[in-house]
Amino acid sequence: MKTYKIDIQQYFIIIVLFELGSAILVGLGMSAGRDAWFAILMGMVLGMVMFTGYYYLSKQFPEMSLTQYLQVLFGKYIGKLLGFCYLIYFLYLATRVLRDFGSLLLSAVFVQTPIAVVNTLMVATIIYVLKLGFEVLVRTGEIFFTLVILLGLTLGVLVISADLMDHNYLLPFLGKGIMPVIKAAFPVTPTFPFGEMVVFLMLFPYVKSKNKTLKVGLFAMLVSGLILSGTIAMDIMVLGGHVATHVFFPLLAAIAKINLGEFIQRMDALVVFTLIIGGFFKIAIFLYVAVKAAQDVFEVKDEKTIITPIGIVAILSSIAIASNFVEHIREGLRIVPHFIHIPFQVILPAFFIIVFLIRRKQLKHFADSSSPKPAK
């Protein structure tokens, strides 16, 4: 089967969509109060360092995805075991975002709808799109990217013209010292959303122009980091630091304040639209990566056969993952970054790099002999 390769601009677009996905709505780094925007920038820098590491790792195996070269690096069985761990991790990430997304939608719009229904509908859509192929997902991303950017610009202009912002809310910069900012920035912000770029370990082999991968990737992260930071700054300027930190979706609350001439009001509908699109792409990419990992681990020939089962697993676990939203959020902020994100995003990849460096010579031999293989 001919594998589909993504253009460099498509690669850029999916990174931005992926990064903004759910992060733009939730108050990212809000424990830093009015310096949240700065915490995001700090997280972004760290995330970019991590990304460079991922790039280095996958550069060694340009035509292979993580779960494929793990089997080269560690032999078939340990490699598969590690690959399986990553499969679970990706699936868990998909589940988490799905749950996040469902809960947010529930608390904002669908108060009485069961979360299972909302999530099922979302996953059903994703399964449909993934069955059409990764290519379709990426191209759909291109179209919605333009749409989301246009919407974002419109909303930005509206917020500015409605004269809602007060820059005083951002001052004083680092009023309570740098510590709250650092606390907010580590470890949450680098791992979410920037560290989630770890999924690209699975996607790098599908990028067309390899020499630009790092540069464009970092640029995309920079762009999305700036957008995130700017959005949060805008939220704070509109709502004031304290309200912004105590609202589940600051962006929604900020946009809801727009009221131009009693007619242009309640623009939060547009934000909900972006929320759904962003959530869709993020979950879809996680699920796709999980499918790819499963394909390698279980040696499935056609990825399309396992999309539906994995999707159903995601739905079920998204419901079972936590009994209420607070538990879910607490896990998301306290436990997950430390015990799940950091091992999978930092420790394991670093370990892989080290193992690679040690086994370099042995592997080189292997790589030479196996390199013509993917070309077939």
Place this chain on the structure above:
Amino acid sequence: MKILKCFIPFSICLVLLTGCWDQHELDELSIVMGIGINKAKNGDLLVSYQIVNPTEVAPGITGAGGGKQPVFTVYESRGKNLMEATRNASRQTSRRLFFAHARMLVLSEKLSKDSIYQSLDMISRDPEVRSTIQVLIARGTTPSKILRTFSAIDKVTSDEVAAILKITEENWGENLQQDINEVLQSIINEGGEPLINGLEIVGDKELAVTAKNYEVGDPARIRLTGMGVFKDGKLKGWVDGPEARGVLWIKGKIKSSAISIGCKGYKGAVNVEVVRSKTSLSASTKGDIPEIKVDVFPETNIAEVNCPVNLEKESEIYKLEATFDKVIEKEIVKAVKASQKYNSDVIGFGELLYRENPNKWLNVYKKNYAAIYPQIKVKVHVDSRIRRSGIRTSPFLFEKKEGPS
């Protein structure tokens, strides 16, 4: 197999279709326009809801059998907290109360004196209520009476009040739109306290709550009156008139206003229209007691002159400017004094100090802000500019006096 594959999504659709969880037809909703909260003797909340009868309000529909029903109706309900009262109200309403379009939240004076905290949480928590809902206090009356008052021009009182507030803020500058978000923000701000607009009924209060209010020439009306000053969530007192405007001057929220100043011994003979104004605040945090400097830069036009003054002379204009500066200065000083009297930082000096010197604020001032606030020294400096004088130069009074000689 293929049929089965088509059938599964179809049946899922059917299952989904049966439960329309959050679907509410428009005719199953009571659109709440205003919420009033009062306190009963036993500590329960007495909540009133102003509900619109859309057939009477909608343009064009009125012709068909309109005029028989009132434009709105007010339900009253009680409960230990707001949510309980709201759900309790369903014993009287045939439809679900729908809050997304509520324009104002009226608190009673009694409740405000006890504490407003209790009534704000649900309003800010419920996803349905818009964060742009205006918070007001019924001054010298009860929220339920305000909500019951029939207004003559705009059909729904709550709508009218929201409009009044906006107009007043833009034209007169003694009141400031305060939505639920801003109230909460000012409560949480460093050392901050909220400032909430007051509402009163003027005219025949008996008549106000009957539909006859439409028919008389000077019906009872609802009017904005001053702003309530809070301390720790309790209403302490009111700032009225120029005092209130002083607060807005410091906050830099004056958009436009009309201020009378004296001229050549005639009291209040010249009226100056403020076109725009800029305020800059700075604080010196060297001492134990901070010093705050308020610089106001209004741009004005002369709107009315009832004294013989030669407006073609620059020096006269400068004189007027100086007089105007003094008037504003006085207003501001009065406002500061009033707030210091109540020991309530409604102006936001705490925020300012925190911005200027976060360390000192957190370590020194914040702890005994109650003791420090009344002593804060405020230096006011107003530098106004009179730009234009309408489509006339000197007033005819001046011509009359100077002309023949």
Place this chain on the structure above:
Amino acid sequence: MRNRRKRPSIKTQKLSDMVANNKIGNNSSSHITAPSEDDAAQEEHDNKGTIKKGELSPNLHMICGQVKKRLGDPVDLIIREFEFEVHPNQKITAAIIFLEELNDPQLVNEFILEPLMALKPERSITTSPEKILRYIKHNGISVGKVADVETEEELIESLLEGLSVLLVEGCKKGLKLGTCGGKARGIEEPTTEVVIRGPKQGFTENLKTNLSMVRRIVRSPDLRIEKLVVGEITKTEIAIVYLDNIANPLLIKEVKERINQIETDAIIESGQLEEFIQDETVTVFPQMVDTERPDVVAGNILEGRVGILVNGTPFSLIAPTQFIQFFQSSEDYYMRYDISSFLRLLRFSVFIISLIAPSIYIALTTFHQAMIPTTLLFGIAAQREGIPFPAIAEAMIMEFTFEILREAGIRMPRAVGVTVSIVGALVLGQAAVQAGLVSPVMVIVVGITAVASFAVPSFAVATSARLLRFPLMLISSVFGFYGITLALIVIVAHLTSLRSFGYPYLSPFAPLQVQDLKDSLFRFPITQLLKRPEKLARKNQTRTAPYKVKKKREEETTR
């Protein structure tokens, strides 16, 4: 039914021949011809043995008899036997055979019979019939298109094609002569694609006329017209038109292959052909542009596309097709770029409106009442008071009614059509509102949707919006904007997954082709449209010389 139709057998037979030749087939209704086609097929089957035997017999009467038998001795078969002199005093018998309505009798009379009968024979002519035939071919007939006929099958085919055949006694060959004629619709203004500015001629049912129209616009030696024949019975002629120096050879190969692979009895309209050669069957979106306008075909082949013209229908196809083409009108290129950009945006938004307007209404009034401005909400709520149906039922009823009205209006005879629209507008619209069955807002929404769906330039794509509207309304009644958004994602994903002859349907948006964006939702000034579509025109990319270069050239020449 069948018997009744058979009784006026003359007419039926004639029609069947016409249809078989597909010259005037479009004028006759397919209901009548269907059984006769069967008959023809039956006959063909019976006689196959005798025909296949190959060469023409030199016996004139025998051939004539065979032809008569083969065609069932139809009334419109004319066999004119005559004699002419080859030597002084030596006469030879010849016959001209043709189908009356497919040929122009005047042509036959003036340019075949007349010169032959008046032939002044020379002495040198030998008596060998072959030589006589050659002599006639070169000296005797004044018809442009002449070719030899060697087999009986060929003879029958040329007769059905609308040629006349000249046979000479004792000769194993005949001559087929291009005397095509008969009545066809004249060139008229296209009815489905009316423009304010631009050529007013539209295709007709006659393939030759249509090809001539294209050739008149594109006078290039590189214009290629290739003829294919599809349909076991109808033998429909299909012409592929492209520019050899622009179009991608692989594309042309693909188009030809797909057409050649078709195995079917009949192709009567290009819509049938479209269904055979399109990429994806399970979709509501049209995958080929159909057009009645020669200038549209010309414009598209200039971009590297292929035009497919089918005999018997004025609608020709264009392949490959991008989604965005359905929102472009040929007029866009004839008007100023600013107004055409505006119009394109307008059409696109109109498509979106016709797709989602009712579902937005349902979502707003049943889920997101908070998003309606307060005053408007009062209005809508007041109108909804006392309506017995939920919003979704209300919308469904109205949309369905509208679809009925539309269908009735199209199929009705024109005189009755007016009545239908009056009944529809007054009785159903106004009365339903007054009776309190539907709210006035709903009528407005349906009205907007209807008008919007008519404003989309392509009928084909308006139809897909029409079909998708109903599922969208259903999902919005259950999930509000959430459902609509997900449904839109599904629709867009489906669109991106479509391909037309291997070219992505949604390009230049997905995958993004910046150069081609200049002529998509907007139309840039023509001096900016320098390149042909990137993926389509493989060979000759530059369309317009860049302005600066041109200027430079001018300067140089003036020096």
